[in-house]
Amino acid sequence: MAGRCHVIVIGPQGSGKGTQAARVAPLLRLVHVATGDLFRQLMTRDDELAREVRSYYDRGALVPDELTLRVLLARLDELEREQGDQYRGALLDGYPRNLAQAEALDRVLTERGDVIAAVVHLVVPREVLIERLSGRLICPTCGATYHVRFSPPRVAGICDHCGGALMQRSDDTPEAIARRLETYEQQTAPLLDYYRARDLVIDIDGNRPIDVVTRDLLVALESRLAHNPCRSS
Ligand code: ADP
Ligand code: ADP
Ligand code: ZN
Numbered sequence: 001m002a003g004r005c006h007v008i009v010i011g012p013q014g015s016g017k018g019t020q021a022a023r024v025a026p027l028l029r030l031v032h033v034a035t036g037d038l039f040r041q042l043m044t045r046d047d048e049l050a051r052e053v054r055s056y057y058d059r060g061a062l063v064p065d066e067l068t069l070r071v072l073l074a075r076l077d078e079l080e081r082e083q084g085d086q087y088r089g090a091l092l093d094g095y096p097r098n099l100a101q102a103e104a105l106d107r108v109l110t111e112r113g114d115v116i117a118a119v120v121h122l123v124v125p126r127e128v129l130i131e132r133l134s135g136r137l138i139c140p141t142c143g144a145t146y147h148v149r150f151s152p153p154r155v156a157g158i159c160d161h162c163g164g165a166l167m168q169r170s171d172d173t174p175e176a177i178a179r180r181l182e183t184y185e186q187q188t189a190p191l192l193d194y195y196r197a198r199d200l201v202i203d204i205d206g207n208r209p210i211d212v213v214t215r216d217l218l219v220a221l222e223s224r225l226a227h228n229p230c231r232s233s
Contacts, residue, residue, distance in 0.1 A: 003113035004089035005230030006030075007221060008096070010191060011122030012184045013177065014129035014136070015206045016213060017093045018145045020122070023214050025091045028221055031079055034093040037143045038071050039063060040169075044140075060176030062183060065100050073108065088230050089114065098187040102194055118224040119195040120217060122206035126181070133177050137166040151210060 007030060009017045018034060025032040039057055043050045056063045072095055079087065096102040109116065124132075135148040141164030146153050153160050171180070195201050202220045206213055 003115075003231055004087075005115055005117040005225060005228045006089040006092055006109065007117055007225075008092045008119045008195075009122065010119060010188065010195075011206060012124065012126075012129055012189075013180045014132040015122040015124040016132075016210070017122060018143075019151070019210060020206075020213060020217055021091045021093045022144070023210075024217050024221065027218060028091070028225060029086070029088045030091040031083065031087050031089075032093060033072070033075055033079075033090040033095075034143070035068060035072055035095045036093075038075055040140070040143075042071065058170055058176070060171050060179040060183075062097060062187075065098070065104065068095070068101065069104050069108070076112075085231060088225065089117070096188075096191060097183075099191065099194065102191050115228065115230070116195075116200060117228045117230070118202055118221060119192075119200045120221070121192055121201050121203045122213075123203055124206040128207055129181065130177065133172055134174075136169065136172055138169055139164045139166055 007028075009021055011017050018036075021032045021034065024030075039053050043054050043057065052067070053063055062068075076090060079090070096105050105116075132147060132150065135150070137146040137148060137153075138144065139146075139159035139162060142159060142162040144159055144161050145151070146159075146166060153166060157166050158164070159166055171177075192201055202224070204213065204216055204220065
């Protein structure tokens with residue numbers, strides 16, 4: 001029997017990875033693990049590591065692979081300790097982003113006896129991405145994502161879930177957005193071929209209302225996960 005069954009979400013910035021992952025993870029007994037959220041949390045500290053991460057993050061550049069893998073593994077280990085058999089695996093959002101990370105992930109998952117059950121690819125045209133990212137608001141307290149027009153909070157500027165004050169991300173500037181989308185095309189999109197060769201990829205049209213995308217995702221993932229013998233399935 002396999003250990004954990006993990007699912008990876010791949011899509012350009014603004015395709016709705018965070019929004020969808022937060023909705024479907026609890027329904028599938030997965031835990032949403034977003035490396036961007038882990039870094040934003042880490043950067044609230046005042047130490048050398050936080051300053052190092054910020055020097056990449058604010059430019060929209062990737063944090064070095066080794067450091068990123070360390071942060072990810074620390075979170076996976078923490079989940080093992082905290083959640084035990086309550087969950088099936090992680091819903092990975094924002095990892096891997098290049099071939100070296102994908103290969104490192106395969107290595108560490110094999111060591112743990114875990115598998116990748118599916119790779120979801122959210123497809124959204126570029127002009128829609130820019131519109132979404134320029135109106136994105138996040139809650140720095142609980143990580144929830146909103147949009148000023150497409151997914152507004154009940155009270156302007158206030159998080160529905162925790163009452164925190166919403167803000168724009170420091171890297172949702174036109175320059176950093178352009179840089180991140182370029183890095184996505186060059187380094188992350190090629191991973192789809194890497195996973196297609198293993199028949200793992202599920203393409204989902206992400207350019208539809210949030211609820212419609214969620215419904216499609218749930219149906220597709222439920223059937224994939226049902227065919228994988230993972231712990232606590
Ligand atoms: P990603 O994690 O892929 O960068 P997000 O989930 O943060 O994307 O979504 C980017 C922005 O677009 C957010 O402001 C979010 O509220 C909004 N959004 C997400 N999905 C949709 C959708 N299907 N239709 C319209 N807006 C969306
Ligand atoms: P986006 O997908 O919009 O770039 P994320 O929240 O996923 O936003 O990531 C924000 C930033 O965190 C990235 O620009 C990068 O600096 C860092 N980051 C997140 N995931 C990774 C990763 N897998 N490898 C390297 N850096 C990462
Ligand atoms: Zn909140």
